[in-house]
Amino acid sequence: MKKNRTDDNHRPERRTFLKAAAGFMGSTLFGGVPFRAFAQAAGLAPADRCFVFVYFNGGWDQLLAFDPKDPDEFTADRAAETRILPGYNLINTAGYESIPLQPDVGGVRSNIAFGPAVGNEFAKHFDVMTVVRGINMNTLGHEVGYRYFLTGKMPIGSAARGSSTATEIVGQMKPRVPISNIAFNVESYNDRYPGYANALRVSRKDDLLLTLKPSSQMLDSEIEKQLVDFRGQPITCEEAAYGARGVGTTYQNSRGQMEQVMAQQLEASFRFELNTPEMGLLRDAYGLDTSGRYDTEAGRAAMVATALKKGIAQCVTINLTGGLDTHFGTQATQATNQRRGFAALANLITDLKKSDHPSGGKFIDHTTIMVFSEFSRTPLINAAGGRDHHLSNSCAIIGAGVKHNYVFGKSGDIGMSPGTFDLRTGAATPTGENIFPEHVIATVLASAGLDYSITRVEPLRPILA
């Protein structure tokens, strides 16, 4: 049964609510200053349920990641028959296994086999992970596959339909965090929610810092106050009549958000180069230096962790790594580029496993991470030594709301074709259905008790915890 719920976890205390309400009343009466009152009254607290959408840009080779094949079974001799060539022996770089990884941690063996590019650091987190295999992407176009996974709706041509999943989540949950939704170098769509659900969309970390820090050029302090008061005055009837309506309202909402963000002085949270004990620990956890240049996979992972743990954002969608469209590249290029992303992601999961959440438990118990790419690469290697676009795909859902150490679905043993399954049980059956991205998105929404009716499909129930 589909559910229409409000956020069960969103229960502000009465006192906090009254203080915040007073702030908003004040903003109506006296201008912009009370936005600060609202922000201070609300305080910074992590959302009870957080989401991270991690995008691997370019179309990954799933044989190296979440859908490996046994190289002893899928040999070069049988490639004409199986149409699959794992090619693990072609990665001539240290640190990459030549067989799929199936780690054993604390006496518990992983049910999930990982490709060599994932690396041991990421693979050992099998205990908080579900992998979905044999997804039918229905497209071989980069933009189409990417937007399909972002929204859970097949684009029209290459134009996205509906809202991004992160926007949908924030729209339904209405979190109290200052920037509910951050989209880092990825697209974001909002087709039915007010401005609060819009993503703060930045293309680089410097822009995030510029957005969070106060303007460097200030007027006389009293004139600044006069400006804030003037902006907060109610508008005249004439302004309203000739005002910009939808765009104007969104802009005013954005300005309100901006006031709130400025008041919180959030920029310092992302200054990883600062010589403080807190930043020192963070740099150690993510392998960062003090250069201040953090537009790397590790820097982005640290940014995600900071946004969630400091209560700055509830949803972060991030383009973590790229360079995966290796039509002409080698296995080693694909594996190296994937490894940078998975190593950073492993550090993020380790951090979330260690960090206490104020509501109890660890952050990973309150965070759902979806790891995806727009499609995968062909199971056979092309004449140029690379791999082309392939229809079948896989993804991982990590953390809260899903089963752990679990695999749902399977790609075919001939040509890694998308499988057909009884989606209620996960059993492969020739009369079953394909798994599509909307099933994965419905599952992510259902894992938090949210309305998934926009996907028009049922979630993959065996995955739900």
Added chain:
Amino acid sequence: MRRWLMTAALLALSTGCNKTPEEKVGPTVDGQLEPVANPHQPGDFGELPDPEAQNGSVGRAARRLTVSQLDAAILEAVGRRWVNGSDGIDARATSLGRADFALVSSENTEPNLVFAKFLEDGARFVCIAQAADELKQADPTKRTLSRTLPGTWGDLRTLTDAQVREFLVYNSLRFWGAPLEGDELTKWAGFFTQAATRAETANPKRRADVLAVMCIAMLTDQRFITY
């Protein structure tokens, strides 16, 4: 006989009911246009939506300026581009919404949080710099924001109410293409006077800040970023 009398009476009555042609009174007043037939035919244009049907709003839905339009608009309104070394509108164009034609092929004109913050940064940069320059410029024709102020201006409290209103109407036309008027003009005039008073009591005096704050307020108004 009676028939003849009835006919004569009807003729007399019908003559009495005839209208005398109206005479034109005087020449056309200067500036008064003769009515011209509407050159547009039905189907040539779409009618504007009824304001009553959209909560009293007039006209079509507004759109946000693109990054290129914003760049040109700032230059036209303030008199200088937003370029501050390696920072500025060009450096922040992607996050302001400009397509990079690598990952994003269409311009995003949503006035989101990043846009609002960056516009505030840009407004402060161009307005503060322009106001500081104009304070030193004695020739009004070479000034942009303070074109209507006296040759050398100093204490802005000494401006008459008419001069303040002239300044505001001129700049509102410059920034928005629509003059301030009515209650709103009075509101802005009060804000100007308040800032001018504070500028003189500050130590040192912050006269350029008065111009700057008016410029910032107009440049970050929704009427500047929409069309």
